[in-house]
Structures are given as C-alpha cells and as structure tokens.
Amino acid sequence: MPIYEYKCNDCGKISSILFRSFSSVENESAECEHCGSSSLKRLISQLGRVQSKGETGGELRVVDPRKTVESMSRQYDNAGLDPGKGFEEVAKQAAAGKSPETLKEVIKEARKNEPKKDSSSKKGKGKK
Incomplete structure (x- = not known):
C-alpha cells in the first residue's frame, strides 16, 4: 500500500496519504488532511527502508x-x-x-x- 505526500496549494501544509493500491492512486482523489482541499501537489518523498528483525544499522536512535x-x-x-x-x-x-x-x-x-x-x-x- 503506497503512501504519498502532498503539499496543499491552499493551506501550504503537507499531508501523507495512504492508498489501498497503486491503481487507487490514479482513480481516487486526495484531500488535504488539514483543510480538506483537493488542490494538492504530489511531492517526491524520501525513501523508506524496511528493517528485518535483529538487523542493526547506522540509524539514529532516540536517547532517553x-x-x-x-x-x-x-x-x-x-x-x-x-x-x-x-x-x-x-x-x-x-x-x-x-x-x-x-x-x-x-x-x-x-x-x-x-x-x-x-x-x-x-x-x-x-x-x-
């Protein structure tokens, strides 16, 4: 299930929107989760990475x-x-x-x- 980020042309805020499938991205209209506007511009998101259990990487971690x-x-x-x-x-x-x-x-x-x-x-x- 893809997640796309959009910038609202009305309020200027960024929304992350989850679609059920890649085909639904083309068929469904996205709405700003802040103001409800459908005037959105799709952004290029940073790459996500799935980490398997027990894998350690160089990621930052929160320090208590x-x-x-x-x-x-x-x-x-x-x-x-x-x-x-x-x-x-x-x-x-x-x-x-x-x-x-x-x-x-x-x-x-x-x-x-x-x-x-x-x-x-x-x-x-x-x-x-």
Whole structure:
C-alpha cells in the first residue's frame, strides 16, 4: 500500500496519504488532511527502508536522558569515581524529564562552578 505526500496549494501544509493500491492512486482523489482541499501537489518523498528483525544499522536512535544518566551513575559507582557535584544536579534534572537542551545548560553551569584542577600536582608523575 503506497503512501504519498502532498503539499496543499491552499493551506501550504503537507499531508501523507495512504492508498489501498497503486491503481487507487490514479482513480481516487486526495484531500488535504488539514483543510480538506483537493488542490494538492504530489511531492517526491524520501525513501523508506524496511528493517528485518535483529538487523542493526547506522540509524539514529532516540536517547532517553534518564536512562543515560542512570547508566553513567552506575558506571561511576562501579569504577569508584566521583563524577563531581554537578552530576547530582544533572541526574535530578534528567529524572524530572528535562530536555537534552536543558541538561546541556545544567552541565555547562556545573562545569563553570567546578573548582579548577591543579595541573601542577600532575607534573612529575609517571615519569622518572
């Protein structure tokens, strides 16, 4: 069953319309799903791809900030590392369902407020 995209000449919005068969595309008239107009222009759609079960590809996937922070927290705990004071605030914001953009801002603020690491304490370590 083909799906075609049309741009409405009246309202300018795009509608995706499912037809039962290729022959019905020729026989049936399409209507804008936003305003009901039949004055439509068919668009060239992006190609779709069917993915078989278990197939992995290079597609982007949606990242859940809450799960990401939970995973990072477990990794810090398992490694015995202190992620810093800012991590707690990021974890709270992620648990509250804040957007990734908001979390980025929280991270920037946390980094500004972190004390500067003393690079002089690293000098001489590891080299003899």
